[in-house]
Amino acid sequence: MAERTPERLVRLLGLVAYLDRHPGAPVEQVAEQFGVSPVQVLKDVDTLWMSGTPGYFPDDLIDFDADSLDSGVLRLTQSRGMARALRLGTREAVALVAALRALDASVGEALEPAERRLLASTLEALTAATGEAAATVDVRLSLEADPEVLATVRAALRDGRRLHLRYVDAADRTTEREVDPWQVVTGDERSYLSAWCHTSGGERLFRLDRILAAGVQDEAVTTTPAPVATTYRPASQHPRVRLSLEGRARWAAEQLPTERVVDDPDGFTMDLRVATSAWLRALVLRLAPFVRDVQPDEVARDAGRAAARALAVYRSLGLVRDDA
Amino acid sequence: MSESLPAAERLLNLVIALVNTTGKMTKEQIRTSVAGYDRAPSTEAFERMFERDKETLRELGVPVVTVTGAAHADEQGYRVDPDAYELPPMQLSAAQLGILALAAEFWSDQVLQVDASRALTKLRVVGARPPEGEQLLGLAPRVHPAGPALGPLLDAAAARQAVRFTYRAASTGEVRDRTVEPWRLLASRGGWYLVGLDRGRGAPRVFRLSRIVGSVTSVGDKNAFAVPPDADARALLDSAQEAEARTAWLGVAPERAGALRARARPSTESPPTAPEGWDVLAVPYTRASDLADEIAAYTDAVVVLDPPELRESVVRRLREAVAMARRLGVTTDG
Structure with missing residues (x-):
């Protein structure tokens, strides 16, 4: 995707101000400083070289020392009054x-x-x-974890040690796991530990408020994080489910990791890969009033049966009347 | 100079021209002499281009000031104020730049993410090299997206300009237009909120951004109000949220619903009775609909003993699921 104009302009101005402060900076250093490729830095230099004050004669233009540039070093010889760093908007x-x-x-x-x-x-x-x-603006993050668990997780992260976790998952199973902690992802609603799980042999996100206990182990961490994993992405080997929903359930298409969404006049149909049936059941229960169709239909049957069993419990306790 | 000079290069030349001008440049001078404007096909096309560029520069923090001629009022011109252009003197260490890079990753909202990463580009100029990553070991803060209302509300709050929007009230579901003096935007417990003076009610109110229907428009002049010095937006939000804080009494089947068990609090009140062999938990909550979703997902492993409103929400969800299965022609017997 092409870079947006404001971003490029701010970097072009930033480069002149930076090079005024760091004469003779190697291209690689500048690239690293601004988080772009050396090729991009050279493109930016080409642009700066042709920019300046009206008239645009050689003396009007921003200029670099050509010999330095040949040896991969940037030396500004004319900044045309642009050496100031730009304030923040x-x-x-x-x-x-x-x-x-x-x-x-x-x-x-x-x-x-x-x-x-x-x-x-x-x-x-x-x-x-x-x-x-x-x-x-005022943001309050939620680190709703047992302070002891959090301290243990941080200690393991700091020392590069493996962690033993007792964890209760979304399917309501309590498991004991050995993990390599990678990162604590702190959100405004929930916080997660991203980690390599040796027990299940895969990368996992653990909700901090579901870690029941944690202990630092003697073994050192042996895995390194993949590029930031902050959202749950089901893999392609998981079964595909097709949900057809009324338009009012649009949020579902926006918030879930869909493979495909097709709109129609009254709603939309979305495809999802689903790793656990408990998660899918919870989703279908939430969406029930808006569901036009589910494939495979076993999914609707499972949700309907489970709901009917739950209603039977309420009835047996006398907590709901049998008038539905 | 090519016909279609990229916008970034045209803007760069405009900034350089306006920084270096002695006094001011008129629009005519800009059109005829600044690279990228000379090929505008008509006066109207030039005007549009220039107005847009001027706005872009101001948003980026470039102080483009309008200068009116002393002799002729129509001799209006423009320049960049070099003092206002400059970032106040500061030096950032490599570690500080690393912290700022982490902060720039904070927003998953498109609007603020773009702003934060551009701010970081500007600060890299005064940062020591090389920038260091991973400063707060293993911490990756993220705030979830606020949606399209955030950008206009932020701008209006910064400019002290009133806004109008359509709002769906939480308690009644009633949809009404509101005119609000925006004081502060807050993110808390998974929601984004606006705290400000509701002009219709003449009192401060808390609005949840996700309940704003449609777009937010600014109304009236900038600097139209002042935030009262004793206004405590955080306290207003806290009390609005606390007003919703409750305790749910849940009956939980043995060994089930570990996540709810982890959130249960000891309670001094005596618990209601549960099915034989089940546990009774007191679970605090603020958002009834979220908890109802969570409990309904456990189906027959959790029952709501109290309060009745929460139980009704859960039962309604369960009945809707049964109705859905019937509607789709799948049997729920057995």
Whole structure:
């Protein structure tokens, strides 16, 4: 996908200001600093080289030392007054400051003292530069985990040790597992531990509030994280389910990892890969009033039967009348 | 100069021109001399292009100021204020830049994610090298998306401008237009909220963004209100959420519903009676519909003993599931 105009413009301006501060920086260093490829840096330099003040004669243009460039080093010889670093826009400041404040307020307690000082100093530097604009947003993260479990998980992460977990999953099974902890993913609603599970031989996300107990083991961690896994993605070997729903259940298509969504005048049909039948049953129970069709129909039968059994329990307790 | 100079390059040349101008540049000067504008096919096309570019630059934090001529009022021109352009003096260590990179990953909302990553690009200029990752060992904070209302509300809150939107009330389901002075946006317990003065009621109110129907429009002037100094948005939200805080008494089959067991709290009240051999749990909750979804999913392993409203929500879900199975012609017998 092509880069958006504002992002490219901000980097072009940033490159001039950075190179003014770091004369003779190698192309690779600049690329690393800005998180782009060296090829992109060279493209940016080509653009800067042709930009300047009206007239656009050689003296009007931003200029680089050609010999340095030949040896892979960037040396600015003319910045055309663009050596200043650009301040942050209001929303830009809000986005970063609010994130840092949320981190400090909600996970600060769980941090090592040195980490917490670093977080505080970053927040201070940024607030000094942006003023009070950021007061318009306030985020509170939820780290609803047993403090003891969280401390144990953090210790294992810090020391690179394996963890023993007692965990209750969405299908309501309590299991004992050996895992390599990779990362704690903290959300505003729930928090997860992403890990390699030796017991099941796969990458897993464990909800922190479902870890009943955790213990650091002697074995060192032997696996490394795949690129950030923050959402649950069922794999292609899992069975496919087709749900046809009324338009009012649109949120389902937006929030679930669908393979395919086809709209029609009254609603839509979506395909999902489903790893556990308990999860699927919960989903179908939630969507029941909007369901037009389910394939395979065993899914609807399972949900209907389970619901009928539950209603029978309520009736046997005299908690509902038999008038449905 | 090619016919179709990419927009980023046109904007770059505009910034350089406006930073370097002595005094100001008129629109005519910009059109005839700044690279990328000279090929605009008509005056209207140029005007549109320039107005859009000016707006883009201001959003990016480039202070484009309008300068009115001393002698002729129509001799309006533009320049960039170099002092307002500059980031206040700051130096970021490699570790601080690492923390900021983590913070920029925070938003899964498109709007704020773009803003945060652009802010990071600007701060890389004053950051030591090389930027260090993994500063807060193993922590990856994420906030879930707020939806399309967040962007306009943020802009309006920053500009102190009132907004109008259609809102579905939680208690009654009633849908009404609201005009609100937006004070603060808060994310908490899986929801995004706006706290502000509801002009129709003349009192502060808490609005959940997911209950806003349709689009948010700004109304009236900027800087139209001040947030009262004693306004405590967080406290307003807390009390709105606490007003909803309850305890559910659940009967749970032996060995089942471990996740609910993990959230159960000891209670001083005496529990209602449960089926023979089942456990009784006191589980705190705020969002009844979420808990009803969760309990219904356990079907015959969990029954709601109290409160009756929660039980009715669960029973309604179970009946809907039975009705669905009938509707689809699959039997639920046996």
